[in-house]
Amino acid sequence: MADGMTITIDDRTISAQPGQTVLEAAQAAGIYIPRLCHREGLTPGGACRVCVVLVNGRPQSACTLPVTPGMVVENDSPRMHEHRKRIIEMLFVEGNHFCMFCEKSGNCELQALAYRFGIAAPRYPYQFPRRSVDASHPDIFIDHNRCVLCARCIRASRDLDGKNVFQFVGRGVHKRVGVNARARLVDTDADVSDAAVEACPVGAILKKRVGYAVPVGMRLYDHAPIGADIEAEAKA
Amino acid sequence: MVASNTRRVVIEPVTRVEGHGKVTIQLDEAGKVAQARLHIVEFRGFERFIQGRPYWEVPVLVQRLCGICPVSHHLAAAKAMDRIVGGEKLTPTAEKVRRLMHYGQFFQSHALHFFHLCSPDLLFGFDADPAIRNVIGVAAKHRELAVQGVMMRKFGQEIIRITAGKKIHGTGAVPGGVNKNVSIAERDELLREVDQMLAWSRGALKIAKDYTVEHLEELRDFGSFTSNHLSLVRDDGALDIYHGGLRAITADGEKIFDHVDYQEYLNYIMEEVRPWSYMKFPFIRSLGPAAGSYRVGPLARINTCDFIDTPEAEAARREFMAVTAGKPNNISMAYHWTRMIELLHAMEKIRDLLHDADLQGTDLLAKGRRRYEAVGLIEAPRGTLFHHYRVNDDDQVVMANLIVSTTNNNEPMNRAVRRVADDYLSGQKITEGLLNRVEVAIRAYDPCLSCATHAMGQMPLKIDLLDSAGNLLDTRSKGTA
Numbered sequence: 001m002a003d004g005m006t007i008t009i010d011d012r013t014i015s016a017q018p019g020q021t022v023l024e025a026a027q028a029a030g031i032y033i034p035r036l037c038h039r040e041g042l043t044p045g046g047a048c049r050v051c052v053v054l055v056n057g058r059p060q061s062a063c064t065l066p067v068t069p070g071m072v073v074e075n076d077s078p079r080m081h082e083h084r085k086r087i088i089e090m091l092f093v094e095g096n097h098f099c100m101f102c103e104k105s106g107n108c109e110l111q112a113l114a115y116r117f118g119i120a121a122p123r124y125p126y127q128f129p130r131r132s133v134d135a136s137h138p139d140i141f142i143d144h145n146r147c148v149l150c151a152r153c154i155r156a157s158r159d160l161d162g163k164n165v166f167q168f169v170g171r172g173v174h175k176r177v178g179v180n181a182r183a184r185l186v187d188t189d190a191d192v193s194d195a196a197v198e199a200c201p202v203g204a205i206l207k208k209r210v211g212y213a214v215p216v217g218m219r220l221y222d223h224a225p226i227g228a229d230i231e232a233e234a235k236a
Numbered sequence: 237m238v239a240s241n242t243r244r245v246v247i248e249p250v251t252r253v254e255g256h257g258k259v260t261i262q263l264d265e266a267g268k269v270a271q272a273r274l275h276i277v278e279f280r281g282f283e284r285f286i287q288g289r290p291y292w293e294v295p296v297l298v299q300r301l302c303g304i305c306p307v308s309h310h311l312a313a314a315k316a317m318d319r320i321v322g323g324e325k326l327t328p329t330a331e332k333v334r335r336l337m338h339y340g341q342f343f344q345s346h347a348l349h350f351f352h353l354c355s356p357d358l359l360f361g362f363d364a365d366p367a368i369r370n371v372i373g374v375a376a377k378h379r380e381l382a383v384q385g386v387m388m389r390k391f392g393q394e395i396i397r398i399t400a401g402k403k404i405h406g407t408g409a410v411p412g413g414v415n416k417n418v419s420i421a422e423r424d425e426l427l428r429e430v431d432q433m434l435a436w437s438r439g440a441l442k443i444a445k446d447y448t449v450e451h452l453e454e455l456r457d458f459g460s461f462t463s464n465h466l467s468l469v470r471d472d473g474a475l476d477i478y479h480g481g482l483r484a485i486t487a488d489g490e491k492i493f494d495h496v497d498y499q500e501y502l503n504y505i506m507e508e509v510r511p512w513s514y515m516k517f518p519f520i521r522s523l524g525p526a527a528g529s530y531r532v533g534p535l536a537r538i539n540t541c542d543f544i545d546t547p548e549a550e551a552a553r554r555e556f557m558a559v560t561a562g563k564p565n566n567i568s569m570a571y572h573w574t575r576m577i578e579l580l581h582a583m584e585k586i587r588d589l590l591h592d593a594d595l596q597g598t599d600l601l602a603k604g605r606r607r608y609e610a611v612g613l614i615e616a617p618r619g620t621l622f623h624h625y626r627v628n629d630d631d632q633v634v635m636a637n638l639i640v641s642t643t644n645n646n647e648p649m650n651r652a653v654r655r656v657a658d659d660y661l662s663g664q665k666i667t668e669g670l671l672n673r674v675e676v677a678i679r680a681y682d683p684c685l686s687c688a689t690h691a692m693g694q695m696p697l698k699i700d701l702l703d704s705a706g707n708l709l710d711t712r713s714k715g716t717a
Binding site: 008012100101103133135136141206208209210211212214215217 | 290293297300329400401402405407410411415416562631
């Protein structure tokens with residue numbers, strides 16, 4: 001710990017290493033900062049705002065902010081809880097998320113966040129946007145209805161697959177994930193084994209013909225809420 | 237066109253059926269019934285909005301049609317998708333797990349209908365005060381029956397949970413098989429209840445039988461009419477609610493067709509659209525729309541099958557057939573008796589399956605040559621259920637046609653309503669008891685109106701606005717000229 005420092009998260013002092021983000025330092029100490037667009041192995045994106053914490057009183061995305069000595073971070077407080085709930089609810093109303101028949105149910109990070117935050121129904125009106133599906137690829141199914149614009153697929157394709165299959169197109173409410181071809185995924189060099197396919201936190205990019213292979217009761221979040229694994233390490 | 241000086245009697249909502257329906261009875265100037273109709277006013281649209289969805293999603297998606305017998309839709313769609321992936325020859329474990337799921341659902345659905353929806357009519361009489369003629373009244377006066385109803389439903393739901401993952405809207409059946417088997421612990425959990433459930437099933441059958449036999453003279457004509465009957469039967473003619481060929485018989489028992497491969501159902505069954513209902517009217521093609529309507533469900537199944545392959549239900553079937561000297565029974569109210577024969581049959585099957593070691597097998601999936609079109613058929617608690625899909629090269633559903641059980645019984649329910657109206661309403665004062673007889677007749681068919689109105693964009697809708705004297709004030713049409 002030659003170059004170590006300490007920071008404070010919710011009145012708890014933890015040690016941190018230079019170069020770590022606030023989210024990484026917290027996780028190493030067994031503190032779960034909720035996140036959606038963050039994924040280990042990918043360049044931090046700061047896209048979803050679910051991980052926003054107050055750092056010395058100012059809102060910052062924990063996944064992109066490097067630690068500095070003596071930082072005071074507010075993460076698990078009633079007002080941050082409420083703030084995140086609203087962001088997650090907005091993600092739900094912005095797309096067409098029908099958990100009841102989505103094959104990602106039980107393994108979906110967005111759904112798991114909603115359960116963790118006790119969201120029964122969003123307080124905002126559903127937007128019901130008209131979105132398309134792309135079933136052209138023989139092994140990959142894209143359902144834009146469920147896309148949360150987290151950019152995980154974009155980063156994974158670029159940084160891990162070295163392919164650049166996906167890219168954002170459009171602006172504002174018209175922003176969506178486009179593919180590196182005229183229109184269809186089948187015309188790109190996407191492959192079902194790509195890290196980009198695995199990276200999707202929701203049911204927007206799916207391996208075809210997998211469906212509901214994992215029975216209810218054996219899915220990722222059937223028994224413990226999202227983040228419980230990180231918190232369990234702290235207790236151990 | 238509605239003539240002036242006619243009276244219109246509207247019964248809305250029809251209670252103690254699943255979903256919402258509306259009945260109108262049109263009287264002529266002499267006060268006789270001119271017309272009686274069961275209107276279906278709900279509107280769903282599943283056939284349209286599953287277009288574009290990947291085929292493996294369909295069994296989980298379409299079961300959302302209903303919260304009462306979602307397993308029927310789950311399995312009918314799965315059977316169609318089995319053929320899409322070329323896996324229609326299921327592994328023994330997959331077929332038995334699915335059958336167990338289906339029998340569990342039959343058990344809970346039939347128990348729910350008998351104990352909670354229809355028993356108030358049978359126990360208290362059609363003319364009893366509606367304030368006690370309901371499930372709360374049953375609970376107060378016949379506490380043990382109300383409790384049995386709840387516990388039997390629970391047992392069926394536990395079977396569904398164990399085979400499908402959830403009590404409602406599970407994911408167990410996947411194209412080509414199932415996603416889980418039944419563990420020893422799960423099996424033992426169910427086995428503990430088997431004897432009690434069998435005993436209660438026998439008791440329920442006895443109530444239904446005794447009621448029907450005691451009231452036979454009154455019931456023989458109550459909402460009754462002759463009709464054809466349709467159901468799946470096994471290759472050897474046995475009752476089989478999971479798989480088989482289509483058999484249709486006339487009211488006298490003559491076979492219209494037999495052991496028809498249901499992939500060819502369109503050659504045998506057609507659907508007629510009538511502008512006043514969201515629900516279509518299916519009929520047997522060779523007989524035409526006027527003579528070709530048919531009944532489905534418990535009564536039709538017991539009428540069409542040659543025998544039942546479980547001993548207690550078979551003995552009960554023989555007793556039932558003896559009432560009509562072996563000929564098909566066309567009494568609407570006989571549905572209740574046959575429903576309880578099936579309840580006992582389902583329970584006997586559940587018992588036998590739970591002792592079958594194949595339930596613990598690990599070979600869950602079959603696969604073969606990919607197809608682009610398939611039909612899945614199953615006998616749902618309320619009758620024959622048709623699911624027909626076309627899937628494109630990209631694995632997306634491009635066409636879906638569903639003929640649900642209650643839709644098959646559309647014309648029969650209208651006929652039952654007409655018959656009751658003819659016998660009890662014409663020229664008489666309208667009493668609660670009379671009105672309830674219309675509902676009792678409909679309820680015999682255990683209609684599930686929510687899932688029967690799943691079509692979209694094809695159904696013409698006409699709304700007539702009438703004043704209290706029955707004069708037509710305004711009319712509006714949608715979807716057709």
